[in-house]
Amino acid sequence: MAPTSTTMDHFTLAGVGIGPSNLSLAALLDGIDEVHAAFFDRRPRFQWHPGLMFPSARMQTSFLKDLVTAVDPTNPHSFLNYLVRHGRFYPFLAREQACVGRREFADYMEWVARRLPTLRFGADVGEVRLGARGFELWGEEGRLCVAEHVCVGTGRTPAVPECTRPFLGPRCFHAQGILERELSVAGRSVVVIGGGQTGAEVLLELLQGRWGDPARVSWASRRLNFEPLDESPFTNHLFTPAYVRLFHGLPPSTRAALLEHQRLAGDGISLATLQALHDVVYELHATGRAQLVELLPGRELQGMRPGFELDLRCRLDGAHERLHADVVVLCTGLDDRLPRCLEGLSERLALADGHLEVGPDFAVAWDGPRHHRLFAVNAGRHSLGIAESQLSLAAWRSATIINEVLGRPHFDTEATSLVRWPVAANGPTTRAPACSRREAGRP
Ligand SMILES: Cc1cc2nc3c(=O)[nH]c(=O)nc-3n(C[C@H](O)[C@H](O)[C@H](O)COP(=O)(O)OP(=O)(O)OC[C@H]3O[C@@H](n4cnc5c(N)ncnc54)[C@H](O)[C@@H]3O)c2cc1C
Known part of the structure; x- marks a missing residue:
């Protein structure tokens, strides 16, 4: 299928922010020609939490929870391919450690970022607006692009005690x-x-x-x-697709209690x-x-x-x-606050206590046209549980979003669960096409 958009600044999907969340989306989209995508970040180049990159700090998650492997293990943007390309496969194996240093993982992500043509750095997105042809991303120097769908991945905001x-x-x-x-x-x-x-x-x-x-x-x-x-085996099941779907189906008060109860699993x-x-x-x-x-x-x-x-x-x-x-x-x-670039749309967004309502398809609940989807990554902890603010499900999350945008299950996002959670998982998340070529561009 040909790209749905033809002009230089008109995209099927635009990403705001290029941290690990949207980098995973960009990596999995690489080679899917039907989705004409562009991602924007205010930094001059890819950097992962540079202010906390202590030399001795280690990852809290396995290298297998990289940008792509969970849904596409043969993808060239995997951590394993990074190791092989850098001649470190055997030394890495000799270490017998699943959690690598934070600096090495950051270097892996920088390597992926350098290989992706869809990333635009030095572009601060001040505002996302809804225009006649879809979403418009605006920066300091004017309009950056128009996109049928947007995925906001601007990260979480430092939480500062009032006093x-x-x-x-x-x-x-x-x-x-x-x-x-x-x-x-x-x-x-x-x-x-x-x-x-x-x-x-x-x-x-x-x-x-x-x-x-x-x-x-x-x-x-x-x-x-x-x-x-808490890295024990059954706690690790909180970081699975089945648990995210269960969590989303629970009443808000139960979700809030669970987030508190499960604090040590992520924090x-x-x-x-x-x-x-x-x-x-x-x-x-x-x-x-x-x-x-x-x-x-x-x-x-x-x-x-x-x-x-x-x-x-x-x-x-x-x-x-x-x-x-x-x-x-x-x-x-860190807190999940409404991303600043969405403030202009805030009256159209479903907010609970200031937090975005995010569905298990990672679409934000809003009253805009159904054929323009607004996705948010790492912004739905209150809707989807503790895994949302971690790398654990980043690849699965990206695959879910891509399936939504394509309107078909390009990636297999189903996985069996060892645990029968009290509420049945909702089944496949892929629903009717989010956007067909016929609909694209309708106001
Ligand atoms: C020090 C640290 C270590 C962590 N280690 C782990 C770990 O080992 N395992 C794990 O699972 N999780 C870990 N996490 C949690 C989580 O995985 C990370 O916070 C991760 O960086 C989240 O990725 P993100 O892309 O959602 O957000 P971020 O990494 O915060 O990236 C957001 C990006 O958006 C850009 N941006 C923001 N606003 C705009 C705008 N308006 N226009 C353009 N660009 C914008 C920023 O410049 C930034 O590059 C860690 C978190 C921290 C803070």
Whole structure:
């Protein structure tokens, strides 16, 4: 079939953002000529969370959960092909590890990005509008393109505690871009807020002197202990297509309770990081430097004053504590907020508590023309569960979207489940054609 669009700036599908989510979509679309696609990112080139790319950080997911393998294991954009092309297949096998270093995985994705002709970097999409011929993507210098369908993959936004907002600046900041800052903590008191993987990694780097030798580092977490990532076999079944479909069919209150209950499945600390951190803290104690570090689990940040003075409340005994900090690093996670480029369409979107309602076909619920589909990736945690913000199902998610756009099951997205979940999985997600050539361009 010939491409559905003919003009230079008219596409079947336009992607906003080129992180791993939309990169997977672009990689799986490579070679499917019926879908004329273009993807836009504001960065000058592909980069994966450069502000948190610590040299020793490792992936929390297997290399098999790459951009394509789960639905297309012979695809040339697989991690295995990257290894072979770089002459590392045998050394990689000798390591016998499924989780590679974060830097290596980032390099793999950069390699894929360099091979894809559909990616446009240095293009900040300010607004997605609905025009007469479909969606219009607008940037600073005017219209970037027109597209029949759009897939928004702009990532999640740093979550910042309200009380810290007035103090945000060079000495109080979210960890997201910590490696891109000019930072020196030599001789200073540092407080790290947040007991997830990023909090643990930042603490480790601080104690190892990456930004100079601090006078003291305190690590406060609302969680009642510094808790490990749950990677046990049945927890891994939460990251399967069947579970995503089950989750979507549940009432909102049940979904919210499950997200809380399953927090450690996606947001706990890798065992290797916990062990490394424990070793460093133990060594400090064993060598008479215990006062350098203070571990504060079960502490909730309640207020912040100039100076900085932080008010914490202990969740175990209700006691109030005050901490002094010269530098505050917020490792307080990421939120699914309405992507800024969709704000102009917000009245047409179904929003629940400010979150997009995303279906198991990854289409956003909206009142626009049915033949123009608005997809969102890594934006539907509240609709689809914890797997949404991970790489685990990225390839399956992309395949599901491509099937929707093509209106036929190009990829097999069905998989058997070992677990009979209480609500039956909904079956194939591919429904009526999302867009036929006849319909394309209708207002
Ligand atoms: C440090 C870190 C490590 C992680 N490790 C793992 C892991 O090991 N395993 C796992 O499963 N998950 C992991 N995750 C979770 C998740 O997989 C990643 O956050 C992943 O990057 C999400 O990909 P994304 O494409 O949805 O978003 P992002 O990676 O955030 O990419 C979004 C892209 O959109 C661009 N953009 C945003 N707005 C616009 C706009 N208006 N116009 C143009 N471009 C725009 C940005 O420049 C960016 O390139 C990790 C997360 C972090 C923060």
